Amino acid sequence: MIDDLQLLDGFRLPALGFGLYKVPLEQTEEVVVAGVAAGYRLVDGAEFYANESQVGRALHRIDIDRSLLTITSKFWGEESQDRDAVLASFDATEKALGTAVDIYMIHWPRPNRNQYVDVWRTLIELRDAGRVRSIGVSNFTKEHVGRLIDETGEAPVLNQVELHPYLQQRELREFHAQHGIITQAWSPLGRGNVLEDPLVQEIAAAHDVTPAQAIIRWHLQLGNSVIPKSVNPERLASNRDVFGFELTDEDMARFETLEQGKHYGTTPDERQ
Numbered sequence: 013m014i015d016d017l018q019l020l021d022g023f024r025l026p027a028l029g030f031g032l033y034k035v036p037l038e039q040t041e042e043v044v045v046a047g048v049a050a051g052y053r054l055v056d057g058a059e060f061y062a063n064e065s066q067v068g069r070a071l072h073r074i075d076i077d078r079s080l081l082t083i084t085s086k087f088w089g090e091e092s093q094d095r096d097a098v099l100a101s102f103d104a105t106e107k108a109l110g111t112a113v114d115i116y117m118i119h120w121p122r123p124n125r126n127q128y129v130d131v132w133r134t135l136i137e138l139r140d141a142g143r144v145r146s147i148g149v150s151n152f153t154k155e156h157v158g159r160l161i162d163e164t165g166e167a168p169v170l171n172q173v174e175l176h177p178y179l180q181q182r183e184l185r186e187f188h189a190q191h192g193i194i195t196q197a198w199s200p201l202g203r204g205n206v207l208e209d210p211l212v213q214e215i216a217a218a219h220d221v222t223p224a225q226a227i228i229r230w231h232l233q234l235g236n237s238v239i240p241k242s243v244n245p246e247r248l249a250s251n252r253d254v255f256g257f258e259l260t261d262e263d264m265a266r267f268e269t270l271e272q273g274k275h276y277g278t279t280p281d282e283r284q
């Protein structure tokens with residue numbers, strides 16, 4: 013099932029979710045309600061997005077078995093990476109959400125500080141104390157993830173990285189696959205830029221779907237988890253309507269030709 017991924021720790025992950033970065037405060041509650049109504053079961057949030065209370069309010073309005081939802085958050089750690097700072101951030105997130113965090117990630121490795129292995133140990137501690145179900149990372153390179161595994165013996169269940177047809181992250185995806193780590197794609201539509209691509213438009217037209225649907229389907233067929241963002245309820249719903257068609261091997265091969273090494277967001281070494 014391309015919509016249901018196996019995590020290393022035995023839990024499962026809905027492959028397709030929606031993201032909340034830059035969703036304005038006043039729209040967040042409605043976006044979350046609309047997203048779950050449209051069938052999404054994975055909500056990607058973060059302390060940094062500063063809208064976790066609004067996510068919490070939405071979750072309280074939604075009539076659904078909570079165990080069906082996967083709610084994520086991420087430790088920002090700009091001010092401090094110390095254990096107390098991680099625990100305080102986690103407490104604040106949990107309080108804002110008013111519900112358990114299912115997957116907690118380290119948002120950025122901030123490699124110059126050289127503290128991400130210790131932060132990872134604190135996430136392990138939170139998980140072992142039963143405060144969070146699964147733990148992962150975001151914006152980690154192969155080397156960063158390798159250090160976590162070497163020094164703690166624990167791999168993250170997922171690594172959320174910038175990934176879209178113009179930045180396909182082949183080497184990292186291969187490394188993740190070797191270790192059973194899920195690759196989760198942020199800015200999966202290249203912040204909307206890849207929607208204009210003529211080849212993507214041609215492939216989408218051949219399947220009578222939108223360019224966004226073709227790209228999201230490409231991610232799922234690669235085995236990625238994917239979290240497109242939209243504040244528009246129709247686009248949010250249509251981005252989830254990707255299970256009624258299949259890209260051919262030829263379509264997948266044509267997508268491969270779009271690689272450009274193009275970043276629309278910050279790279280792991282830039283954020284310290």
Ligand SMILES: NC(=O)c1ccc[n+]([C@@H]2O[C@H](COP(=O)([O-])OP(=O)(O)OC[C@H]3O[C@@H](n4cnc5c(N)ncnc54)[C@H](OP(=O)(O)O)[C@@H]3O)[C@@H](O)[C@H]2O)c1
Nearest residue numbers: 031032033198199200201202203204224240241242243247
């Ligand atoms: N871990 C990290 O460091 C990190 C960094 C960046 C993002 N993320 C996560 O990844 C999520 C998604 O990334 P993103 O928001 O940067 O980029 P994205 O999902 O690639 O693109 C979002 C843009 O595409 C537009 N869009 C979405 N669906 C569309 C459709 N069907 N047709 C036309 N336009 C469409 C949206 O506009 P409308 O909203 O107006 O529809 C928005 O401008 C974030 O929300 C966040 O959860 C994580």
